Amino acid sequence: MKKNTQLLYLLTVWTLFAPLNVFAARNPADDIDPSAASPTITYLLAMPEPQTHYFDVEMQLRNIAAVTQAKKNGYVDIKMPVWTPGSYLIREYAKNVEAFTATASGKPVPSEKIRKNAWRIYSGDDNLTIRYRVYANELTVRTSFVDSDHGYVTPASMFMFHDALKNQPHRVVVQPYKDWKKVATGLKPVAGQNFTYEAADYDILVDSPIEIGNHETFQFTASGIPHTVAMFGEVEYNPQRLAADYKRVCETAASVVGEHPCQDYLFIVHHIPPGGGGLEHLNSTTLETTRYAYATESNYKGFLTLVAHEYFHLWNVKRIRPIALGPFDYENENYTHMLWLSEGCTSFYEDYILRRAGFHTPEAYLGIVANDITQIENQPGVRLQSAAESSWDAWIKGYRPNENSANTTISYYSKGSVLGSLLNLAILAGSNGERNLDDLMRYLYTEYYKKQKRGFTDEEFRRAAEQTAGRKLDDFFTVGVNSAAPINYNAYFEPVGLQLTNVAARTQDGFLGAGTTVQNGKSIVTSVRRGSAAYTDGLNVGDEIISVDSVRVGDDLLRLISGRRIGDKLTILVNRAGLIRKIPVTLTANPLVSYRLQPLPNQTPQQKALFEKWLFIQ
Structure with a gap:
């Protein structure tokens, strides 16, 4: 497109978009003294037609020419993040942006998209106003959403930035839809200005989700800190019980490090049919759970486990962190080998916190x-991928599983949770019960977050762990973290008087190794376990199993296989992409285990004492 034609096109787009501009009547940043030296960044966020799933954003940049070198360059580049911290996947938020226009001192100026997430504004002016729309119709903790019921903003998916301005204060003015009365966010409110909030820099803005609507709220105090819970969705709950149990969880979590880093804290809770997990932030979290989260004791403990996980991230990740996890590069992957610690050990603590708070018995x-x-141990990938490799590959594997993932990968959440348990036991035994994993967390928090104001390297973490344990931890790091070799679990459990035993029933029944689901009365293969009969003999994901030894299969495949012995030979008839195939299969032994922790006979007094310290038994 030629330059003159491009300018005409951009002016036309701006003119068409201008009637939709809900900000025209209110532009507080226009009152800023143009001679002020410090640049200001203000976003006006509106949702005039929430049923269309659009947010309208106006980004006001004032006094920016000197900082951005706009006069020297003749242009300014504005960018959208491609991911959000805590969720390690490139999500390409720019795909939802449209109708991008710019004005300089009130006059339209040309702009163009120069990369997938960057726009260039051709102006050297000191004062720019940028307008764009964001389509938001994906309600997760990692994305933004708006409809006729409420709005939710993940800031990385909504607010653009300029590299040279990221360390400046950023202000957000929310303009709720006409019938909405509430905004919940961890951002600091600006005194005397309704629905106006400020962040000290862009990083804090990105770390502060926003809930907009008519949600219910309740408050409680934990560790002397005011906490607010914003509840979206129709759900029955006991606010007194819920507040009391939140308090128990939060105060137990805070006792690990012994210092609360916040002045206030916010839980945003979405009650939606599929649930969905949570995402941690600097002084808030967003949780997604079902409408039945409080209906049964099992569901309720499951929800409190989610609360404990995301709340403990206040320390582990947001402040106790590998050096790669901040300051962030919002345009590229941020790699670390230590998500097993950041996420996995947080998964360990979610259950350990509930035990210490009295929600789990020692036996449970x-x-x-x-x-x-x-x-x-029942996932074949545990013998192929280490916890460190799983952490590094989060960007390409962790959030993109396929039918073969169980054969080739292990989750840094699940493997990391086990490693957290083992490291806790190693420190407990190595220090003769004087220290546990809490002491390592306190050291990392004090030394790196508070004193050095940075994250730690892999080697610094290992040195700190060994110092806390009072001994070398070669087996833990070499075998447990950095390899896929089998772990000698009982070496960790013996000091507390326990042994890990496989209590899976011994049987001569044969094992097929194909996971199936019934679709329209047909048995469809959904997974094939590495090393199993199905894997070795050639059943494929997507095959429709028609018959076993000439007996028609519907929803009774397991019944037809049941009672067959190891080494038995079967003929399985399948429909594979419209072609009928006969697959001879020889059944193998069942490799699945079922572990239990059982007391060792003749436990020593020292083992019993360590056991009680481990499980906080008074």
Whole structure:
């Protein structure tokens, strides 16, 4: 497109978009003294037609020419992040941006998109106003959403930035839809200005989600800090019980490090049919759970586990962090080998916190630890991918599983949770019960977050762990973290008087190794376990299993296989992409384990004492 034609096109787009501009009547940043030396960045966020799933954003940049070198360059580049911290996947937020226009001192100026997430504004002016729209119709903790019921903003997916201005204060003015009365966010409110908030820099803005609508709220105080819970969705709950249990969880989590880093804290809770997990932030979190989260004791404990996980991220990740996790590069992957620590050990603490707070009995907690080990040991990928590799590959594998992922990968969440348990035990045993994993967390928090004001390297973490344990931890790091070799679990459990035992029933029944689902009365293969009969003999994901030894299969495949012995030979008839195939299969032994932690006979007094310290038994 020729330059003159491009300018005409851009002016036309701006003119068409101008009637939709809900900001025209209110432009507080226009009152800023143009001679002021410090640049200001203000976003006006509106949702005039929420049923269309659009947010309208106006980004006002004032007194920026000197900082951005706009006069020298003749242009300014504005960018949209491609991911959000805490969710390690490139999400390409710019795909939802449209109708980008710019004005300089009130006059339209040309602009063009120069990369997938960057726009160039051809102006050297000191004062720019940028307008764009964001389509937001994906309600997750990692994305933005608006409809006729409420709005939710993940800031990385909504607010653009300029590299040279990221360390300046950023202000957000929310203009709720006409019938909406509430805004919940961890951003600091600006005194005397309704729905106006400020962040000290762009990083804090990105770390502060925003809920807009008519949500219910309740408050409680934990560790002397005011906490607010913003509840979206129709759900029945007991606010007194919920507030009391939040308080128990939060105060127990805070006791790990012993210092609360916030002046206030916000939980945004979405009650939606599929649930969805959570995402941590600097002084807030967003949780997604079902409308039945409080209906049964099992569901309720599951929800409190989610609360404990995301709340403990206040320390582990947001402040105790690998050096790669901040300051962030919002345009590229931020690699680390230590997500097993940041996420996995937080998964360890979610259950350990609930045990310490009295929600789990010691026996129940032992069952959780054993089940965690069972889960990873039943996944073939545990022998192929280490926890460190899993952490590094989060960007390409962790959030993009396929039908073969269980054969080739292990989750840094699940493997990391087990490693957290083992490291806790190693420190407890190495220090003769004087220290545990809490002491390592306190050291990392004090030394790197508070004193050095940075994250730590892999080697610094290892040195700190060994210093806390009072001994070398070669087996833990070489075998547990950095390899896919089998772990000698009982070396960790013996000091507390326990042994890990496989209690899976011994049987001569044969094992096929194909996961299936029934679709319209047909048995469809959805997964094939590495090393199993199905894997070796050639069943494929997507095959429709028609018959086993000439017996028609519907939803009863397991019944037809049941009772067959190891080494039995079957003929399986499948429909593969419209072609009928006969697959001879020889059944193998069942490789699945089921672990339990059981007391060692003749436990010593020292083992019993360590056991009680481990599980906080008074």
